[in-house]
Amino acid sequence: MPEVIKIATRDSYGKMLVELGNKFENIVVLDADLAAATKTAMFKAAHPDRHIDCGIAECNMMGVAAGLAATGKIPFASSFAMFAAGRAFEQVRNSIGYPHLNVKIGATHAGISVGEDGATHQCNEDIALMRTIPGMVVINPADDVEARAAVVAAYEYEGPVYLRFGRLPVPVINDESTYKFELGKGVVLQEGKDITLIATGLTVPETLEAARILEIDGINAKVINIHTIKPLDNELIISAAKETGKVVTIEEHSIIGGLGSAVCDVLAEKFPTKVLKIGINDTYGESGPALELVKKYGLDSESIYKKVKEFYK
Template sequence: HQCNEDIALMRTIPGMVVICPADDVEARAAVKAAAEYEGPVYMRFGRLAVPVINDNPEYEFKIGKGVVLKEGSDLTIVATGLEVGHALEAAKLLAADGIDAEVINIHTIKPLDEELIVKSAKKTGRVVTVEEHSIIGGLGSAVCDSLSENAPVPVFKIGVRDVFGESGPAAELIHKYELDAEGIYKQIKSKWY
């Protein structure tokens, strides 16, 4: 259905906007924003049903502006697309262990909301990126590019690790590659806690 390299490829095209919505509310808003935008836009939609995250009256979609979904002080989890819901659930698991994770929804990978990510990284001192994409060239790489120049902190990238994609039931693949809440939680714990 979908490759694991598309975000990386699209990021390299000059002037290309790259959007990966977290839920249906955001997807509708992103399509409207893309239609009004002057220039090329690549939109990536996952195939799994995801929980609705952005169903609050204050929600406003802006190209290039991330959204803090949960404030935290111990680490920052930057997620995109269907991984945003899993990241929020992983933050709950971490909280049960006394780890206070900030969760940021980055629906626009290019242009990246560097100001928001740098501010959060300076506050928490470490960043985890989570994406249903290769860890090479996608959200994690975009975040690392920004932080290396603006706020060097340790970054741990969670995603597909330099392997070809495979076919199968989507939920099973998410679990296999440890991209569900439990997998994210376990990877963060084994890396830093």
């Protein structure tokens, strides 16, 4: 078998910022004293005159980003998800969301896979927070190819965008030569008639592997990658629910307010369907090796397989 290439989506973010910066002079990158970790140091090295380190002052950074956007620049404000979505929520809501400014928020180190940094830094609530802001686009890419495409899509979109990236290297599952990113459109990775598995971010490759194991047991799963949580691909979700009759959502995020909640909102209104939400179950994380935490909190392929099989009975 060919070797599986793994790349952290935060690396993809840094690389694509440099590429876009080479092409477009209106891009400005902001960071909150975390350029090495968020990978915006790559942009700083290439375009030092367009990189602003705002220090450990995320709330102020969002205000600076809003001001830059108001002058016609396209700022990418970067920090850990816990700080970008959590600490600076009020500034994102009032200074960026309310005036619908063209600010892109690059939030890295999201989810339980932050690992040893522990519960205070493992943000499993950011999608829920950002979904509530009117007009905010929320994107959670699954791999390097999708992450780089998402950064381009965010740049091209007029309005506020929240981009969620991870610390942990994840398998590259998309072929760059054929992959096409469409804002607000889900991607069917595998057709199936028995059950629908809808995943986002880090859990997408794990869900694909779980589907492969389910196939051995005679369960034919349809697998959908939802990279854009908001706006959601309602049409695809409803269609899949009609085809299979049962839906499972899988996310490296709280089961409250994330992908699962978004899917349930749609189905409850348009096509009531039995749904199982797999994610972080109303609890904080803990310090530990990322892969061990992914397994402990039930987001690895084996755990997903077991939960789906039990739900399918």
